[in-house]
Amino acid sequence: xxxxxxxxxxxxxxxxxxxxxxxxxxxxxxxxxxxxxxxxxxxxxxxxxxxxxxxxxxxxxxxxxxxxxxxxxxxxxxxxxxxxxxxxxxxxxxxxxxxxxxxxxxxxxxxxxxxxxxxxxxxxxxxxxxxxxxxxxxxxxxxxxxxxxxxxxxxxxxxxxxxxxxxxxxxxxxxxxxxxxxxxxxxxxxxxxxxxxxxxxxxxxxxxxxxxxxxxxxxxxxxxxxxxxxxxxxxxxxxxxxxxxxxxxxxxxxxxxxxxxxxxxxxxxxxxxxxxxxxxxxxxxxxxxxxxxxxxxxxxxxxxxxxxxxxxxxxxxxxxxxxxxxxxxxxxxxxxxxxxxxxxxxxxxxxxxxxxxxxxxxxxxxxxxxxxxxxxxxxxxxxxxxxxxxxxxxxxxxxxxxxxxxx
Amino acid sequence: xxxxxxxxxxxxxxxxxxxxxxxxxxxxxxxxxxxxxxxxxxxxxxxxxxxxxxxxxxxxxxxxxxxxxxxxxxxxxxxxxxxxxxxxxxxxxxxxxxxxxxxxxxxxxxxxxxxxxxxxxxxxxxxxxxxxxxxxxxxxxxxxxxxxxxxxxxxxxxxxxxxxxxxxxxxxxxxxxxxxxxxxxxxxxxxxxxxxxxxxxxxxxxxxxxxxxxxxxxxxxxxxxxxxxxxxxxxxxxxxxxxxxxxxxxxxxxxxxxxxxxxxxxxxxxxxxxxxxxxxxxxxxxxxxxxxxxxxxxxxxxxxxxxxxxxxxxxxxxxxxxxxxxxxxxxxxxxxxxxxxxxxxxxxxxxxxxxxxxxxxxxxxxxxxxxxx
Numbered sequence: 001x002x003x004x005x006x007x008x009x010x011x012x013x014x015x016x017x018x019x020x021x022x023x024x025x026x027x028x029x030x031x032x033x034x035x036x037x038x039x040x041x042x043x044x045x046x047x048x049x050x051x052x053x054x055x056x057x058x059x060x061x062x063x064x065x066x067x068x069x070x071x072x073x074x075x076x077x078x079x080x081x082x083x084x085x086x087x088x089x090x091x092x093x094x095x096x097x098x099x100x101x102x103x104x105x106x107x108x109x110x111x112x113x114x115x116x117x118x119x120x121x122x123x124x125x126x127x128x129x130x131x132x133x134x135x136x137x138x139x140x141x142x143x144x145x146x147x148x149x150x151x152x153x154x155x156x157x158x159x160x161x162x163x164x165x166x167x168x169x170x171x172x173x174x175x176x177x178x179x180x181x182x183x184x185x186x187x188x189x190x191x192x193x194x195x196x197x198x199x200x201x202x203x204x205x206x207x208x209x210x211x212x213x214x215x216x217x218x219x220x221x222x223x224x225x226x227x228x229x230x231x232x233x234x235x236x237x238x239x240x241x242x243x244x245x246x247x248x249x250x251x252x253x254x255x256x257x258x259x260x261x262x263x264x265x266x267x268x269x270x271x272x273x274x275x276x277x278x279x280x281x282x283x284x285x286x287x288x289x290x291x292x293x294x295x296x297x298x299x300x301x302x303x304x305x306x307x308x309x310x311x312x313x314x315x316x317x318x319x320x321x322x323x324x325x326x327x328x329x330x331x332x333x334x335x336x337x338x339x340x341x342x343x344x345x346x347x348x349x350x351x352x353x354x355x356x357x358x359x360x361x362x363x364x365x366x367x368x369x370x371x372x373x374x375x376x377x378x379x380x381x382x383x384x385x386x387x388x389x390x391x392x393x394x395x396x397x398x399x400x401x402x403x404x405x406x407x
Numbered sequence: 408x409x410x411x412x413x414x415x416x417x418x419x420x421x422x423x424x425x426x427x428x429x430x431x432x433x434x435x436x437x438x439x440x441x442x443x444x445x446x447x448x449x450x451x452x453x454x455x456x457x458x459x460x461x462x463x464x465x466x467x468x469x470x471x472x473x474x475x476x477x478x479x480x481x482x483x484x485x486x487x488x489x490x491x492x493x494x495x496x497x498x499x500x501x502x503x504x505x506x507x508x509x510x511x512x513x514x515x516x517x518x519x520x521x522x523x524x525x526x527x528x529x530x531x532x533x534x535x536x537x538x539x540x541x542x543x544x545x546x547x548x549x550x551x552x553x554x555x556x557x558x559x560x561x562x563x564x565x566x567x568x569x570x571x572x573x574x575x576x577x578x579x580x581x582x583x584x585x586x587x588x589x590x591x592x593x594x595x596x597x598x599x600x601x602x603x604x605x606x607x608x609x610x611x612x613x614x615x616x617x618x619x620x621x622x623x624x625x626x627x628x629x630x631x632x633x634x635x636x637x638x639x640x641x642x643x644x645x646x647x648x649x650x651x652x653x654x655x656x657x658x659x660x661x662x663x664x665x666x667x668x669x670x671x672x673x674x675x676x677x678x679x680x681x682x683x684x685x686x687x688x689x690x691x692x693x694x695x696x697x698x699x700x701x702x703x704x705x706x707x708x709x710x711x712x713x714x715x716x717x718x719x720x721x722x723x724x725x726x727x728x729x730x731x732x733x734x735x736x737x738x739x740x741x742x743x744x745x746x747x748x749x750x751x752x753x754x755x756x757x758x759x760x761x762x763x764x765x766x767x768x769x770x771x772x773x774x775x776x777x778x779x780x
Contacts, residue, residue: 169576184536218509220511221539378762397751401744401745
């Protein structure tokens with residue numbers, strides 16, 4: 001078992017430990033293309049025909065839990081979509097980065113560049129009836145839960161047609177079966193357990209994906225939620241997105257144990273290579289079935305990496321080395337999937353380039369659409385709308401002075 | 408206002424229970440503090456609020472070995488807002504402690520260390536996150552001295568940015584002055600200028616009670632002249648004393664923290680536009696409140712306006728207006744008015760956000776109306 005605390009070993013070496021590849025002892029000197037196992041794959045010609053693809057046997061680490069199978073069923077269509085989704089999130093986040101630097105986005109803006117495989121892998125393993133809640137690095141999850149790019153960017157720009165009508169900004173976006181980002185570290189986790197309680201109460205047979213960061217993992221209320229989730233057998237999959245840093249603090253400076261998948265003690269856990277979208281997909285699919293079978297909660301840890309700073313005001317360079325960043329970039333979740341798509345004859349390099357170009361164009365179109373959205377009218381009825389459920393508002397709402405009071 | 412009467416804050420607070428009595432002159436403060444006023448202009452220097460706070464922390468860490476600071480990112484990252492810059496290098500990891508993101512836990516640890524005789528300074532990255540820990544601040548820190556019948560003191564300082572911050576929406580832009588100001592057992596100060604920041608933070612650290620220091624993120628980068636006296640390491644301001652920032656005869660504007668600057672801007676505009684002289688009173692301290700200074704000013708001007716950025720209901724302004732009714736009704740020539748934050752969770756969009764907090768022209772307009780200009 002590899003100690004996870006403070007280990008910044010290249011994840012790459014773990015990708016390369018493919019089972020069906022004898023003689024790859026010095027795999028870390030070889031490229032993905034070289035190690036890919038096209039010959040053992042039986043890739044169908046149809047886009048929607050299921051087939052199995054391998055997952056590196058170093059993708060999982062378990063805690064009182066059987067790991068998923070080391071091959072996962074997928075289709076050509078899904079593999080292409082995984083690539084599209086991750087690329088779209090990255091382009092969208094890069095667009096947000098640009099808009100922020102143009103000073104069009106205010107306040108907070110936490111980017112998930114580098115962590116796309118987690119949001120995308122999870123979404124492909126669950127249904128829209130399953131619920132999801134996360135913390136403040138939420139743009140990618142919001143998109144995957146069905147929001148449009150322009151509604152997310154519009155929100156970041158504080159526009160009336162943003163997903164929260166300009167009221168919430170970067171950390172507060174909501175959609176169907178998506179209970180938002182949350183600006184308070186750790187606070188979303190008991191909420192996720194509560195959402196799972198509602199699913200159990202209503203006997204929906206679905207699960208709640210309850211995401212938080214390695215920084216939040218030490219908050220007391222998370223452990224309170226663990227206890228009740230297990231005590232009441234709630235259908236919740238806790239998921240620690242371990243991107244190695246809580247703001248500027250590395251995991252080993254914040255956590256007495258950095259094995260976040262074992263932090264539930266009495267709750268089974270699984271550590272997943274969060275840089276491999278297929279590993280995430282396989283793990284969540286597996287865990288979801290286990291929870292749906294009535295086995296109660298799980299604690300997953302997605303080992304991933306944040307390329308950007310904690311937020312836009314943090315350059316993210318003071319507390320880690322350039323070498324570390326470069327090393328992590330060699331594990332890029334999008335690049336590694338791309339290699340597999342090529343090696344498995346799912347897409348050609350040209351097709352990939354065309355998709356990338358198409359997504360770039362699509363995102364910049366969405367940026368334009370978002371920028372054209374009007375800002376909310378600075379009027380009292382717009383300021384005060386939605387504090388309460390429409391129709392149930394108190395008659396009096398007070399502005400800054402007695403003259404700004406609505407009766 | 409006369410030169411501020413400087414007390415060791417702990418002693419001043421003992422006398423503050425009946426705010427209107429003029430007992431403050433019976434100081435037991437050491438003579439070197441009492442004798443000192445502000446230095447001449449010549450020795451002043453421009454210092455940012457951030458550096459003033461940093462200086463206060465460094466001086467107190469230097470002077471008192473029982474003092475240490477803990478909080479998120481205070482050490483290696485040099486503070487999320489760089490208020491603790493350089494302190495780790497200077498005082499080492501025993502005195503400057505990075506905590507995990509676990510507010511309830513590290514606040515409890517700070518309070519526990521205070522119960523055991525240390526003088527912790529507990530930094531919240533912002534007071535929004537202190538809500539995770541408010542039980543420890545109120546139930547463990549504020550009440551223990553009373554519950555123990557005076558046996559168990561708790562010399563802890565809670566500090567961090569509070570109130571309005573730009574573009575960060577509802578969960579990160581909120582003023583807690585009224586929340587902490589309502590709690591018996593706590594003292595609450597809220598600086599505006601660099602001198603306020605240094606003098607009040609040092610007073611808070613030295614005070615033997617739990618003290619909440621409500622700073623403001625948007626003030627950190629602002630520079631203010633700092634007198635020669637304030638640059639010294641024995642500079643403290645008394646907790647519970649307001650300061651007249653601008654003298655006037657027509658209207659009293661009572662304000663606190665960032666709104667003091669806005670009130671001064673508004674006062675200048677009132678002078679320029681209408682020729683009226685507004686007096687601007689910087690509260691400095693939320694609890695205890697300097698009722699004496701407020702009423703003295705109202706006596707002079709006959710009109711009272713309170714400007715603060717908290718929610719209007721049950722707020723600092725409501726309290727001051729109630730006190731004005733109780734102690735100053737006869738001096739008022741018009742009903743007192745208030746300018747506050749609007750009753751709304753802080754919206755993200757810029758135009759709406761502006762409407763949720765007092766702006767300079769909100770203050771000017773309301774003052775003009777009060778003065779029937």
